[in-house]
Amino acid sequence: MTVRQFCQWMAPAAKPDHNQQLPEPLLNEGSARALIGRRRAMDIRSTLTDLSDAFNAHDLDRIMALFADDCILEMPRGSAPWGARFEGKASVRQALASRFEGLPDVHYGNGEHFVDASAKTGISKWTLTGTTRDGLQKEVHGCDFYTFRDGKVIRKDSYWKIVE
Template identity: 40%
Template sequence: MSLSIDDLQAFADAWNRHDIEALMGFMADDCVFEASAGPDACGAHYAGKDAVRAGFSEVFQTFPDAQWRSPRHFVLGDRGVSEWTFTGTRKDGTRVEVNGCDLFTFRGEKIAIKNSYRKNRVPAAA
């Protein structure tokens, strides 16, 4: 059995509550989180529950008011997608609003891989 659209909505709701324990309850023991930003082509790579927990926590530390609005989900077999509009304010006051998505790989009823993508906004050309 795989996760459902309702499960992905519950996962999104946990992100919006900043509920690390609920989020980790969805993750497999050997889970992977590839963040939308980081030093590598895949962003920042976190492997294993402890590292993924730290990566999720880092998102909330970077954006204390982070929210993922208007989520839309679909599931096909052991894969799933969530699309959303991310809003958040960095500690320096910089406001971010971008569209993005998560690509999921499921193992049974857990998330094995959460691979995040966000649009990058750049200033308009003069």
């Protein structure tokens, strides 16, 4: 269907003015990319907030619902330069469960979230507080580097300050 046919079909009684300037599109290619980037950033930021809330609720089901099946968790302590690495949803879940067991009242406060939507990454900065099973109080600053694919976490790489 030509533009003329379309105009006649939409308004058969009106005569189309073929010299009339068509309006500029609401989104050009650059602004469309910017809009998509902002939407991705908002999605990642909301996922980071959801993760923080789920961690503070100690809700492993909610946490793991935000992780991909092939996810990787890297914790600061371990025998390798990257700390301890856990691969796959079941392994990651078990590692996180042990975190909650070791610090039953663990809380991640003062949360700040940063997003690089083009790299599909986000950072959550926090202050961890909690009490070990032996009664030792912990307070440490740290951050998590997240990588996302299709709205799910595929990597969580954790860092925290060493308190001596």
